[in-house]
Amino acid sequence: MSIKLKALLKSPWVFHLCSGSCNNCDIEILDCITPRYDIERFGMLLVGSVRHADVLLCTGIVNKLGESRVKRIYNQTPKPCLVVAVGNCANSQGVFRGSYACGKPLDQVIPVDIYIPGCPPKPEAIILGVVKLIEKIKGKKK
C-alpha cells in the first residue's frame, strides 16, 4: 500500500457527486453526517470541492448530459481516490434503465471500487459499505 493510500484511509474526505439521482440517496448521505449517525467522529468529512476529496460518493444514473462532466470531475480528483456507487441507480441504473436519457452505467464511465445496493440504502448501509471498502484495501496489505 502506497503511503498516499495509507494516509487516505486514516481520515477519508468525501465528496458527494450526484448526477441524475432522485435525491433520496443524497439525503441519506447527508443523514450520515447529522447527529444520529455522525460519521465525522471517524474523521470522515464531507468536503465542498472535489480537489480536496479522497472518496467520491456517486449517486444517480449519469445521464447523457452529465456523462462528460462526471468524467471530468473524476479526473480532477487527486489520485489515489476511491469511488463508491451509492444506490441502485449508480449500480445498475435502477428503475430508469432503458430510458432515452440514460447514458452508460456509472462503472463504464469511471472505475468503481464498491457498490452499495438499495433504493435508497439506509445510512447504516452506506457507512457499512465505506467501512468494508477500507477493510478491503487494508486487507490487501497483509
Add this chain to the structure above:
Amino acid sequence: MSHKVTIPIGPYHSLQEEPEFYQLTVDGETVIDIDVRIGYVHRGIEKLAESMSYHKIIFLVERICGICSTSHPIASVQAIEDAGGIEVPDRALYIRTIVAELERLHSHMLWLGLAGHFLGYNTVWMWAWKYREIVCDLFEAITGSRQSYAMMKVGGVQRDIEDEYIPGLIKGMDDTLRALDMFKGAVLDDPVLGARLKGIGILSKEDALSYSALGPTSRASGVDKDVRRDDPYAAYDRVKWNVITQKEGDVFAKAVIRILEMYESVSIIKQCVQKMPKGSIDSNPKEIPPGEGIGHAEAPRGEVFHYIRSDGTNSPARYKVRAPTYMNFPTFKATVIGETISDATIILAAIDPCYCCTERKMTAVNQKTRKRSFTGDDMIKLSQEKTRRLYKRMTGKELR
C-alpha cells in the same frame, strides 16, 4: 466604475441533491441578472412511464423526487383513478393523508436545516436533521422504509397502518411538537436571523401571481391558495386545518410559513388517526378504460400535477408531470436581482428548489484581469460572514 462579472454556479455541488446550473451576473456586490439551466437530472420519466404498466408507474414517479416521494404517487394514482372512475375506500384516504403530512414535516425540517447551514447557523442544521429522524423512524415503522415509502396504489394504499403503530405515531407527533416549539423560538425570535432574512428577496403579490408561483413561495406573498383546501383530495376536507399565509414575501416569511405549516401537519395527522374508519384499504380495480385523467396534490413545495391518457391497454398512451419547482424557478428573476451576492444563496434556497447552489465546479475568472473571483465555497462563506458580522453588531459577542 461599473464592472460586470459572471458567476457560474454548478452544475455539481457537494451538499445536496440535484445538479443545476445558475449563472449570476453581478456588478460589484449587486446581482443584476440570473440565468438557470437545468437538465442534469433529466431521466426521461414521462416517456419511460408510457412503457410501464399502471402498477409500476407508481414506483417510477415515486423516484421523480426523493423528498416528495408521496406527493407524486398521490397525484399519479389520482390521475389514474380519475381516468378509470375508481372509488377509493375511506380508510385508504385517511392513510394517504397521514403519509402526505408526515412527508411535509420531514421536507420542511430538511429545508430549515439547510437554510440554517447557508446562513452559518450550523446548529440549526444539526437540530433540524436530528428531529427529522423522529419522522423518519415513524416512516420506517408505518411504511417499512425511511424514504420512498411505496404506500400508494391505484384504488387504495399498499399497506394498512396497524393499530399497534398508532400510539407510537401519536408519541412521535408530541415529540415533534416539542421540537417545533424550540425551532419557533430559536428561529423566529432570533434578532440576527430576523435582520438577515427580513426584507430580502421580496416576491410581491403581483409577481407571485404573474409568475404563477406555487406552494409556500406564493403563500408567503399573500396568495391564498392551497390545493388541499381548494380542490380537496384524500381526507383533507374531513379534518380541520388552516392555510397559512403571510404578506411580506421575503425569505423570513417563507421560513415562517414552513414552520407554522408543520404545526398544521401535526394537527392533521392527529385528527386523521382519531377519525380513521375501519374497513378495507383497497378497491382492487381491474382495468382502466380509455380516457383521460388528471390528479394534483399539494407537495411541500407546491402543487404537483399529473395527467394521463389511457387507450384501454395496461399502460398509458401519454403521461405528463408538472412539478412545483418548475413554476417557482422563474421567480428568481423577481427576487434575486438587485440583492447582494451574499444574500443570493439564501434567496435561491428560499423557494426550496430540489436543491442548488452549494458548490460550483467552475471558478469565475474575470475576463480582463484573468483573476479568480468567486467559487461556490466563497459564496457560502460570504453568506456566513454576513451573519457573523450582524451577530457581533447586535449582541457584541462572536458567533461560534
